[in-house]
Amino acid sequence: MPDSANNEDVGLRERKRRRTRASLVAAARRRTLEHGLAGFTVEQLCDEIGISRRTFFNYFPSKEDAVLGSSDEVLPQQILDGFVASGRTVPPKPLLDALTDLLAEFGARMAISREEYRLMSAVLHREPQLIAKLFARAESKAQLLVDLIAVREGLPAEHPVPRVATFVLGGLARRSLDEFFAEGNELSYPDVIRRNIDALRYLFPSSPALQNQNQDTT
Template identity: 70%
Template sequence: MTESATDEAPGLRERKRRRTRASVVSVARRLTLEHGLTGFTVEQLCDEVGISRRTFFNYFPSKEDAVLGHPDEGLPQAILDAFIDSGRTTPPQPLLDALADLFAAFGSRMAITREEYEAMSAVLHREPHLLVRMAARTESKSQLLTDLILEREGLPADSPEARVATFVLGGLARRSFDEFFAEGNPLSYGEVFRRNIDALRYLFPSPSPSPSPEAAGGLPVPENQDTA
């Protein structure tokens, strides 16, 4: 299953660059699964892909980065701006709804197959130390999301709400990836993520507003009036 979207079709040069990069990643992961990360050299990887060592380092700074793949290019600024602006409408869009839209937009731009996802999972199982490097990549994205929430909600920089939201939504995103790539899943990533957001709402429902005295069938009590 593949889910991807781009703003416009890439040119010939860009398509060739993407194919080369994808080949490097694919071969790097296969060699890692067959021999371990220390069981092959960059030169051997280049020979299999059919590129020079110089070309390799134009794409990746190290063998480990090739195995992990190229970092995501991120979301267009227009999508990030729309997330922030959604908190300034009248009434503002609820934060959970805005976050669901943001993650769905991210999912719509993914370009990874189930086979690639499974290969990456197998690599991390064999070479668990790569999780540290992957976590460093994730940290910058987490900080970006935290900053976006702070700006949208108008919260001070030391407010814990944005950090907690980032932590919880990050966990939902990872769980949604597993469900999205599960065998037989018919849903898009956005649909899977929204389903998990709905589960979060069920666990932590918003309190219902208290009815006014008039709505409850009574009359308002004038201020400073003795009710005895």
């Protein structure tokens, strides 16, 4: 019974923490749209939510980070490990197939509504300087994918394949987000990203000769 009670307390604290974080993000975005990023202070945001300034900085390092929201969306380590391991099977899963599955899995775990996506787009339109910070976040995730591809394929860190694959697939993933949240779309994000990657396959059909040439250069 004590363990059960402790687990329940932890669950309640985590739910409260998530609610507070979500409230901060929603209020920061609303104020940004109404007054601009420079039109309100952290103190005003804290007063609205009913928390202290110290508590605010337990959630976000800056007002800009509160507007952008959480950047904690990461896949479980076992899924990342499975991506790497899929290159060790016999025969190995093709890299593009493995990347498709990885991006589809990430998209399926997104916890953002269409309204939240539109709101964020409106915020970025009003305060375009936030885009640079958003790109910086994306860059760290892109580097993780570059590293995973290099390990999976047994390629040296400076090899162009991991970087090019991340650049191309990252662009498709972002475009797929726009399509997924578009008015009238009824497809899931995994369906959208798979459809777009199928279009990529059509444009650049796999060439065994080219694959062998790439392996010879490693």
